Amino acid sequence: MSEFGCGCNNKSIGEQKISTFAACGQGKFHPAGDDVRVADAKIDFVYPEVLFPSKRIYSIVGANKIREMVFYHHTLLRASAVGSLFPKDEEMFKIGTEKTAEFFIEALGGGEVYTPKHGHPALRMRHFAFTIDENARVIWLMMYKKTLKDVNFPKELIEEFWNWIEPLSIRMINRRTTAEPPQRYHFSYIKSEFGL
Amino acid sequence: MSEFGCGCNNKSIGEQKISTFAACGQGKFHPAGDDVRVADAKIDFVYPEVLFPSKRIYSIVGANKIREMVFYHHTLLRASAVGSLFPKDEEMFKIGTEKTAEFFIEALGGGEVYTPKHGHPALRMRHFAFTIDENARVIWLMMYKKTLKDVNFPKELIEEFWNWIEPLSIRMINRRTTAEPPQRYHFSYIKSEFGL
Numbered sequence: 531m532s533e534f535g536c537g538c539n540n541k542s543i544g545e546q547k548i549s550t551f552a553a554c555g556q557g558k559f560h561p562a563g564d565d566v567r568v569a570d571a572k573i574d575f576v577y578p579e580v581l582f583p584s585k586r587i588y589s590i591v592g593a594n595k596i597r598e599m600v601f602y603h604h605t606l607l608r609a610s611a612v613g614s615l616f617p618k619d620e621e622m623f624k625i626g627t628e629k630t631a632e633f634f635i636e637a638l639g640g641g642e643v644y645t646p647k648h649g650h651p652a653l654r655m656r657h658f659a660f661t662i663d664e665n666a667r668v669i670w671l672m673m674y675k676k677t678l679k680d681v682n683f684p685k686e687l688i689e690e691f692w693n694w695i696e697p698l699s700i701r702m703i704n705r706r707t708t709a710e711p712p713q714r715y716h717f718s719y720i721k722s723e724f725g726l
Numbered sequence: 727m728s729e730f731g732c733g734c735n736n737k738s739i740g741e742q743k744i745s746t747f748a749a750c751g752q753g754k755f756h757p758a759g760d761d762v763r764v765a766d767a768k769i770d771f772v773y774p775e776v777l778f779p780s781k782r783i784y785s786i787v788g789a790n791k792i793r794e795m796v797f798y799h800h801t802l803l804r805a806s807a808v809g810s811l812f813p814k815d816e817e818m819f820k821i822g823t824e825k826t827a828e829f830f831i832e833a834l835g836g837g838e839v840y841t842p843k844h845g846h847p848a849l850r851m852r853h854f855a856f857t858i859d860e861n862a863r864v865i866w867l868m869m870y871k872k873t874l875k876d877v878n879f880p881k882e883l884i885e886e887f888w889n890w891i892e893p894l895s896i897r898m899i900n901r902r903t904t905a906e907p908p909q910r911y912h913f914s915y916i917k918s919e920f921g922l
Contacts, residue, residue, distance in 0.1 A: 548772060551850060559846050562781045562835035566886065569776040572897075573769045576744060580765040585758045639758035650755050654747060658903045661857070690762065701768075704902045707854050 550575055551709040575711035577701050581693040585639035590684055593635050593643075599681050600631040606673040612666045654701050663705040664712050671699050675720055685724055692717045746771055747905040771907035773897050777889040781835035786880055789831050789839075795877050796827040802869040808862045850897050859901040860908050867895050871916055881920055888913045 548571045560567075588596070604627040608616045617623045629644070633651055636644040644651065674695055678688055700712045744767045756763075784792070800823040804812045813819045825840070829847055832840040840847065870891055874884055896908045 559832075559841050561833050562779055562784060564780060566780050566889075567778040569778055571775040572773040573771075574773070575769075577768040577770070579767040582763040582765055583758055584760055584762050588758060636755075637757050645755050655905060661901065693762075705857065706900045709851060 548573055552711060574706065578697045578714070580697040583638060583690045583694045587687050587691055588638040588640050590687060593640050596634050596638060597631040599677055599683065600634055601627050602681050603673055603677040604630065606676060607670065610669050610673060612669050615660050657702045658704055661705045662702050663707050664703055667699045667703050667712060671696060671715060675723065679724065685726060688724055688726070689717045692720065744769055748907060770902065774893045776893040779834060779886045779890045783883050783887055784834040784836050786883060789836050792830050792834060793827040795873055795879065796830055797823050798877050799869055799873040800826065802872060803866065806865050806869060808865050811856050853898045854900055857901045858898050859903050860899055863895045863899050863908060867892060867911060871919065875920065881922060884920055884922070885913045888916065
């Protein structure tokens with residue numbers, strides 16, 4: 531019964547309630563009545579917690595494999611529906627991709643190869659310059675699934691890596707196109723594709 | 727101490743905590759350690775509650791004044807930095823603006839002049855087609871402030887109207903460009919401009 535088509539929890543002043551836009555279907559539209567009416571505070575959705583990986587991944591695959599993985603992933607993305615987010619110029623593409631590779635190397639425990647040059651990763655903030663909707667995030671994630679296969683990422687490390695990048699990717703979304711929360715793609719959703 | 731530059735609440739698995747991206751400054755970046763580490767679930771920000779007006783406004787100003795107000799507002803917006811969101815074609819502009827006017831008339835208690843033709847307003851949903859960032863919302867709101875002045879909206883009704891459209895406008899934001907929550911412009915912020 532909300533004017534937003536996204537809340538059925540209107541109630542009188544004094545109570546406190548927070549729901550999400552997707553929490554309930556559209557009821558009947560209620561125009562102005564005799565009194566001022568309060569429509570609940572709302573959140574869009576909850577960004578799920580992120581499982582940040584241990585040093586195990588780096589200790590097994592090393593910097594070169596991580597760099598190979600990131601370059602392969604960006605090459606796939608460049609040819610995808612979100613390709614316009616990447617530089618057309620080859621040199622700029624290499625510079626940007628190397629920066630991303632350095633982030634992954636440092637984040638995974640390979641030493642300070644990113645922050646001394648670029649500062650805190652602040653990933654969500656750095657991505658504000660690019661319009662990233664729910665679909666762009668799915669493309670990014672599915673291209674990582676393909677990458678992990680194609681670069682023969684060690685199977686025993688995929689779960690730990692995926693549990694990081696899957697929820698992390700949701701945090702880069704800065705353009706909403708639906709009231710539904712971003713879809714989760716838990717490891718259980720992809721593991722059979724790796725024979726796991 | 728988060729990898730997102732926007733959370734200092736990482737903690738061990740098992741606890742439950744939700745913070746916002748803007749809740750704390752950037753600490754030091756912490757790369758992978760010996761164990762998997764949990765970064766908290768987060769929300770972006772809370773859309774504040776909306777005070778939906780009573781029939782008092784409609785009963786005093788009537789449909790013609792509301793239509794005049796909406797057309798004036800859209801004409802200002804069309805000439806503003808968000809003008810590209812409105813049709814260039816004059817006839818399409820009039821049709822779209824009349825639709826908005828009908829929404830306002832019905833929402834304010836002037837009878838079913840919108841929903842029989844267009845269905846539930848579902849305002850956030852209908853605005854997904856347009857990229858609306860925090861700044862576009864401020865422009866929309868400030869053009870309403872100017873409109874209320876320029877169309878001589880009855881002073882005694884401005885607070886009730888503003889308390890609706892100000893928080894409502896936040897719900898149309900679908901493109902984030904900062905970790906900060908959208909700025910509030912409470913009635914107390916504008917009332918002196920109306921001699922109130």
